[in-house]
Amino acid sequence: xxxxxxxxxxxxxxxxxxxxxxxxxxxxxxxxxxxxxxxxxxxxxxxxxxxxxxxxxxxxxxxxxxxxxxxxxxxxxxxxxxxxxxxxxxxxxxxxxxxxxxxxxxxxxxxxxxxxxxxxxxxxxxxxxxxxxxxxxxxxxxxxxxxxxxxxxxxxxxxxxxxxxxxxxxxxxxxxxxxxxxxxxxxxxxxxxxxxxxxxxxxxxxxxxxxxxxxxxxxxxxxxxxxxxxxxxxxxxxxxxxxxxxxxxxxxxxxxxxxxxxxxxxxxxxxxxxxxxxxxxxxxxxxxxxxxxxxxxxxxxxxxxxxxxxxxxxxxxxxxxxxxxxxxxxxxxxxxxxxxxxxxxxxxxxxxxxxxxxxxxxxxxxxxxxxxxxxxxxxxxxxxx
Numbered sequence: 001x002x003x004x005x006x007x008x009x010x011x012x013x014x015x016x017x018x019x020x021x022x023x024x025x026x027x028x029x030x031x032x033x034x035x036x037x038x039x040x041x042x043x044x045x046x047x048x049x050x051x052x053x054x055x056x057x058x059x060x061x062x063x064x065x066x067x068x069x070x071x072x073x074x075x076x077x078x079x080x081x082x083x084x085x086x087x088x089x090x091x092x093x094x095x096x097x098x099x100x101x102x103x104x105x106x107x108x109x110x111x112x113x114x115x116x117x118x119x120x121x122x123x124x125x126x127x128x129x130x131x132x133x134x135x136x137x138x139x140x141x142x143x144x145x146x147x148x149x150x151x152x153x154x155x156x157x158x159x160x161x162x163x164x165x166x167x168x169x170x171x172x173x174x175x176x177x178x179x180x181x182x183x184x185x186x187x188x189x190x191x192x193x194x195x196x197x198x199x200x201x202x203x204x205x206x207x208x209x210x211x212x213x214x215x216x217x218x219x220x221x222x223x224x225x226x227x228x229x230x231x232x233x234x235x236x237x238x239x240x241x242x243x244x245x246x247x248x249x250x251x252x253x254x255x256x257x258x259x260x261x262x263x264x265x266x267x268x269x270x271x272x273x274x275x276x277x278x279x280x281x282x283x284x285x286x287x288x289x290x291x292x293x294x295x296x297x298x299x300x301x302x303x304x305x306x307x308x309x310x311x312x313x314x315x316x317x318x319x320x321x322x323x324x325x326x327x328x329x330x331x332x333x334x335x336x337x338x339x340x341x342x343x344x345x346x347x348x349x350x351x352x353x354x355x356x357x358x359x360x361x362x363x364x365x366x367x368x369x370x371x372x373x374x375x376x377x378x379x380x381x382x383x384x385x
Contacts, residue, residue: 001044001067001079003027005037005051008114008127008139015050020096025070025077028119032380033081036089043091043264044079066093066260073097079263080121080218083379091263092218099221099257103128109135110158110185113151115143115166117380121218122191126161145170149179156183161214164194165322165378171198172321172344177205190214190225192383193290193308194233197316203231215290219268220275221257234287244288251277251288280306298327299335300365307337310368313361314341319349322376325368339368342376349373 002024006012019026027044029037041049045062048055070077076096081089112130114137116123130137138155141147143166152160167189170176187202187209194213203211211230215237216223224239237244241256252274261267269275278295281288292306310325322342327335339358343349351371359367 001025001027001047001077003029003037003041003044003046003049005029005031005049007031007118008123008137011052012118013127020076020100023074023076023097025067025079025093026096027079028124030117030119030380032117033119039088040081040091043081043089045263064263066263069260070095076100078124080119082218083383088264090265093260093263094221094257095260100128102222102257103132107133109133111136111138111156111183112159112161113138113140113148113157115140115148115160115162116191120191121216121222122161122214125222145173145175146179149175149181152184153179153181156181158183159186159188160184161188161190163191163383164189164198165192165383167194167202168198168315168322171201171205176202180206180209182208184209186210186212188212188214190216193292195308195312195315196233197312199231199233217275217277219259220253220255221259223253223255228284228287232287232289234282234284234289236287245274246281246283246288247276249280250294251279251281251290253277298325298337300327300330300337301333303365305366310337310339310358310362310366313358314339314354317341317349317354317357319344320354321345322378324376328369330369333365336369337366338370338372340372340374340376343373 002019004015004019004026007030027046029040041058045060045064045067046058048057078094078096078099080092082092109130112126112135114123114126116126127137138151138157140151190213199211213225213227213235215225215235223237223242226236228234243254245252254274258275278293279290280292280294281290292308296307297304298307307325311323314320314323320341321344325337325339328338330336351373355371
């Protein structure tokens with residue numbers, strides 16, 4: 001079990017590929033999560049830690065039945081960690097030898113930026129897909145909007161895989177469309193729910209860029225997705241070895257590339273291997289749109305709605321960069337809404353004006369009882385926390 005601390009630069013990539021060839025069980029990490037590394041080492045039963053040219057051994061004396069299964073097969077393994085938004089991060093174990101089989105079939109590739117991180121299944125998939133198909137990966141100097149667009153221009157990047165939060169920041173930066181190079185053909189987005197106002201704004205400003213939604217969870221491996229159109233949040237989910245169904249409005253997936261299991265938690269799969277994504281979806285002619293998470297349902301006096309609907313309206317207000325709505329306990333109505341908004345740089349935002357704007361567009365039970373103007377935490381993977 002080898003923890004490799006790095007990023008998408010030459011030494012980390014070279015070490016990553018050599019470790020795969022040696023059939024180690026790999027735990028990719030970044031310096032951004034250093035405060036959690038001891039927890040990660042313990043949860044993933046790490047034996048060796050590599051960072052740059054330094055290495056050290058950990059004598060933990062622990063074992064796990066799933067790890068021993070991989071060792072008996074002499075297969076490479078991959079351990080990724082959940083973001084930990086609902087408790088401590090879970091250690092997700094994949095059979096990496098099986099995971100790599102998806103790259104046996106040659107596919108076309110474009111010059112791609114590795115925006116998604118070294119410890120993220122999407123970032124690793126971008127790297128391996130591009131290298132296996134003899135493409136070129138471009139590493140960003142940093143993940144600020146200005147630097148990402150500068151590197152895209154310098155290296156004539158054709159594909160930018162990123163997150164809705166980053167795209168929202170890019171939309172409000174004032175740098176597009178002028179700083180977006182003509183080489184950029186595709187922007188893909190995933191890892192969290194996209195809001196329609198942001199997608200509409202991007203599609204209007206960048207008419208020659210194809211916007212494609214991605215969908216996947218570390219527990220399931222990579223799931224193929226096809227957007228209904230560049231400006232639609234509806235997507236078709238599936239592909240070879242993947243089945244989907246909707247149970248009580250929640251998307252469930254059965255995948256041949258699913259994880260072996262958690263190393264520090266109970267299995268989330270049912271007896272037939274189905275996984276509940278916890279994503280509430282709308283269905284339209286075989287396409288699905290994620291409208292929220294089961295954990296984001298707010299119930300005010302028996303009237304249920306999604307936090308995302310409050311956020312969607314708030315994001316349409318001029319000066320709001322990010323928004324997060326949550327349900328809070330209320331002794332009379334059961335719950336009420338509290339809304340936090342982050343002001344756009346240079347924006348002019350007052351609570352009273354925002355409250356009036358929301359009151360004209362939201363039903364009374366959906367109105368926030370409290371509005372906070374404050375910074376909204378964005379994690380190292382550019383997802384709202």
